[in-house]
Amino acid sequence: MTGAYRRDGGRVWLEGREVDFRSPEDAQAAGVVAVYQEVNLLAYRTVAENIFLGREPRRFGLVDWKKLNAGARAILDRLGLDVDPEATLGSLNIALRQMVAIARGVSFGAKVVVLDEPTSSLTEHEVSILYGVIRRLKGEGAAVVYISHRFDELYAVCDRVTVLRDGRLVGTRSLAGLERIDLVCLMLGKQRDELRREGATAFGHKEREAAEAPLLRAEGLTRGRKLDGVSLEAGRGEIVGMAGLLGSGRTETARALFGADPVEDGAVFLEGQRLDLDSPRDAISAGLAFLSEDRKAEGIIPELSVRENLTLAALPQLTKLGVVSRAEQERIVEKFMKRLGIKASSADQKIRELSGGNQQKVLLARWLCKNPKFLILDEPTRGIDIGAKGEIQSLINELAESGLGVLMISSELEELVEGSSRVLVMRDGKCVAELRGAEISQDSIIHAMAEGGAESEA
């Protein structure tokens, strides 16, 4: 819309005239300004310079600093912001920088301001300042496009909502009178009445009696605004599902459990023992395993062979005096390629040449050959073909039956409903609901995602 990307098709109108922005500058000149999550301003220049960057008032060919600062102050006052125009931008916090970016937009005489996830790095107080600015803009007759996945915010500042999914327009609704549950359904592409369909996955049964003491227990995991005191328990032989929309803290929970990101507070216990998690290495030696949702960026080592990828985590066990036992390595690779049905021309084939499903199996095998006690699976079946999906699902089931604990994060509700004995629902960094047994249905999960359980209604 603002010309940062060239569109392949479609048309844009501004005030009834068709426009074609070739670059963000074009768009700005016409009054369409975008403020992104990562604010792109110059950190070492002052607020006023940033606001007028590229259009500084000049006198005798030099920058007229007095006019520059006065102009900046006028705009900041208009937005009700108390910021010194001569302060260095880098000395301000993220929220104020964002405000400066908006002020820059306003100084262009912006008619349309696009805000992309503006609150992702803001505190609550800062969010309220932002709302104030947005309402002023609205009062002045500007239009605001507010991109967010936080429902509370949408309901707090927006009049209408447009839902996009996978690059397609799903629908536009007026927010007044739109139930949250319907909004979630739009986002997930489900009809409310089709939520009870079953039998689409390869999971077997779901009822499992809770084992004696929990295998894995986490208490009050906290990390900035991403994780807000998440606690959970999972038993031996249990598949615990985890649901939540994008950005709800699912992956953050998994990473915290695995020691991949430092937590500010909270503890993880495995078999009653408190784990000291400084790095994934600590978690691995304790018996945890983590399959990342991003296979390409955090899973495969593309240039290495299937063999090396499969045994990467197990190398310490295969190594004597630093030398890897080739025979031992071959044995494991052969065993797991057979067991998981990994299709590759040979163990020497580079993993990047495999299909997504086969890559995922190799990564799963990377952990299984270590005999872990607890598996953390983040979107284990994302982006793989239907056949491999079924195979992986039934494998997870099998593993749980053999006594492993599994935490399965998934966006596929069928998978959660049919696979898990319990489902935890995340929202805004909190675990807002725990569903068990008969309570688990797509309907109930979606309700929990939308309303956040009984206790935390905003």
Add this chain to the structure above:
Amino acid sequence: MSQATNIKRAGGRVAGLADYAPTYGALAALVLLFLFNSVFTPNFFDVNNFRNILLQVATTVLVATGMTLVIATGGIDLSVGAVMAIASAVAASTLGLGVLPAVLLALGVALGAGLFNGALISGFRIQPIIVTLALLISGRGVAQVVNDGKIVLVGDEAFKALGQGRLFGAPVQVLLMLLVVAAAIFVMRATSFGRYVSAVGGNEAAARLAGVRVHRTKIAVYAISGLLAGVAGVIETARQGASDAPNMGLNIELDAIAATVVGGTPLTGGRATVVGTLVGALIMQMITTSFNMNGIKYSWSLVIKAAIIIVAVYIQRPKLA
């Protein structure tokens, strides 16, 4: 419960020649050069000529082997020449303590310099090119201070044997070079460390999540690179019979990087071909030698070398998956 019986067959291309193209390409270039010389260059098959080529290439190969490991992790080490100069100065100025202590001290300092690089790079996340550039600039200065700004002559015959002597009829440094190359091949092929090097270079985030000690691996490759530069520095000092800090190992980092790249180790990391690096260094050396022997100006050989580097990088450019 699995209803899935068959999976779409993966794009199961048998790992073909193309996967090794840079290495094979380099080898082919070496063979071509060899044939070219055997036809056009008089006295090319003289034993002395071969010995000279190996003698001249030995230091470069020592340094380039360390460089190959560093580049395989996705890093770079610009400081190798400066580290050579430091090691040379330390060895020359401590020879009074005896040959063994002087050599050990020189190697120890070189190892320390490598550890310092590695610690800054992995501990403080400063870019490798910056950290090692800093040492490139400062290291030669340090070496001159150690040498008191003079060229320090080395008289000790036992020490000079390291760069001028022979063992079983072969020059000491050529044997050392072969030993180091063989050791590096073994490390990359057979040890877990070698796999960690490729894994860290191939996908650092994934390696960390798989429990690889990323920091330790990175520190280790820079330490190895420093140590090998130290060995090269000691040998050069022995060969020249003097420690000339401003010129010791000058521009060798560029030769080492060129040999590594021409040999088929991509600058983006994730793969190391030690043999390729040896071949790469030989190609570079043979171009220089054959130009010399045919009486063509040295400057032209630089142009040809540059062209070869460009071609090598072009062949290796990442294919779109």
